[in-house]
Amino acid sequence: MISALDIFRIGIGPSSSHTVGPMRIAARFMTDLARAGLLARVARLSVSLQGSLAFTGAGHRTPEAVYLGLLGFKPETTDPEEAEAALKKLLATSALCLQSGQTIAFDPAVDLIFDYETPPKLHPNGMTLLAVDAAGRVLADQTYYSTGGGFIASQRQLETPLENDLVGGGPEGPFAFTSAAQLLDLCQAHGLSVAEVLLACEDIKRDRNETLSALDAIAEAMAACIARGLVQKGILPGGLQVRRRAPDLYEKLTGSPLSNEREALFDWLNVYAMAVNEENAAGGRVVTAPTNGAAGIIPAILRFYLLDAKAPPSTVHTYLLTAAAIGILYKQRASISGAEMGCQGEVGVACSMAAGGLAAVWGGSPSQVANAAEIGMEHNLGLTCDPVGGLVQIPCIERNALAAVKAANAARLALQTDQPARVTLDQVIETMRQTGLDMSSKYKETSLGGLAVNVVEC
Structure with a gap:
């Protein structure tokens, strides 16, 4: 349900749709994996940025936001110094070191993809996340959208027909x-x-x-x-x-x-x-x-x-x-x-x-x-x-x-x-x-x- 406290939310710069939203999406993906009992089986992750997230993502610090979200950071509570230390560790090791002690392979140069060719279906800010196990089997393949102001939605949410073309909630x-x-x-x-x-x-x-x-x-x-x-x-x-x-x-x-x-x-x-x-x-x-x-x-x-x-x-x-x-x-x-x-x-x-x-x-x-x-x-x-x-x-x-x-x-x-x-x-x-x-x-x-x-x- 949309609230005054959704319209006004404390976060980090430089963009609510390109920084805050992608961080929330990445964190949500990891949470969903954990809730499904799949996180412990994940051996590698990849993220594809589409549409505007691809074209202006680098300037909007979208990659860094994605990395931090995968590591469990949240926009409203992120400590800048702690975040920078986590980013340096990720770039040095090409691995996500989760708070649980689990390590997941993630090479930013390979596993973060700027997809300029695939037009997002439901919103210009598309983002697809993929998790595979050690044998290469797909554990989760989800598409989300950063819909502005830090709001995010799954593909399923946006595909649900809404009366009078209004946003629900x-x-x-x-x-x-x-x-x-x-x-x-x-x-x-x-x-x-x-x-x-x-x-x-x-x-x-x-x-x-x-x-x-x-x-x-x-x-x-x-x-x-x-x-x-x-x-x-x-x-x-x-x-x-x-x-x-x-x-x-x-x-x-x-x-x-x-x-x-x-x-x-x-x-x-x-x-x-x-x-x-x-x-x-x-x-x-x-x-x-x-x-x-x-x-x-x-x-x-x-x-x-x-x-x-x-x-x-x-x-x-x-x-x-x-x-x-x-x-x-x-x-x-x-x-x-x-x-x-x-x-x-x-x-x-x-x-x-x-x-x-x-x-x-x-x-x-x-x-x-x-x-x-x-x-x-x-x-x-x-x-x-x-x-x-x-x-x-x-x-x-x-x-x-x-x-x-x-x-x-x-x-x-x-x-x-x-x-x-x-x-x-x-x-x-x-x-x-x-x-x-x-x-x-x-x-x-x-x-x-x-x-x-x-x-x-x-």
Whole structure:
């Protein structure tokens, strides 16, 4: 069941779909082998990356994520130093040394395959894992998909027909919703805000205090990521020689007064968003919001308008729950995968979520919240995903900064009127879905077109 705590999950950079997802897939495969009583018989493993995972996997650290997942690491608890030590040992021995003491042959140069020729059947991020015994007999042969935002699915799950082409497992209980129209009807019928409706759905899953504590931890993780990004200087990994800019900009902002409100708005949102995405590009700990590539937008708004203003925890909860409700709609009715929708499905969705959340914090009605979210997406429609060198750096880092400013403006525009919007949130979500399906695969996280080609050629 999709939850606010699924939309916001603590993980590692640089990509939720290419790093976090593959790590979870590899770990799940190993867990399934153990549950089936087959793990002790495994003599060798191989992994095939297909589609976008093959084309941009190296730049997104997909191989390293796969290795760590096979070794039992999980994105939310991975210690960077421990992970690097495990990776070095694997590369030196060509073997997976499991915590149980079992050793399985795995040569990264041979057993990790970048399959550029096989198009994935059900989603652009395909991954096939094979386990054989000492005699070469196949013990398990499974295909999984990394569907964006760290979500993963088996081939069987995606092959199951779903009514109205919606993702299964949305909010539960009497306040469940599968469209923005249903969500707004629930708000009106019960006199609740968007955040309160989603919180009622979360109550079906767990104790309310547990949900609120988890939201506090998410906000703290977002703030901690910004704090790290504001002081960490140097060159980002990957070979593009992209220099971290957030620390220098932060020093300028704290060292001299700003001339006007607009300058303050732009510069502070810029620096906070860039701090997060520079941390993400460096493989640091971030919160998928709803993806890693778009992880800076919601935290930037959170820090500037709420944390810097000493807003109470209840206001932070309202912001995150409202944003999550909007994110769930995109996940259900379309996709949050850059490989499937282009960057409109990542930065566009994050902008929409942040705009709706901020409108709620500013006292907007549920209708105004939906209008803000619609505006945030409408002006990101058609946004391509063409990462230079397959790295989550250019244009990703600056794009988060620009989208954070756009989200704030979308919230302000929505609050200027009480009239129903001409374009509804449901309509813009469906338009994004159709646009993503029509978009050439060159512009959907394959680095085969756009900036990824022209910058290299120049």
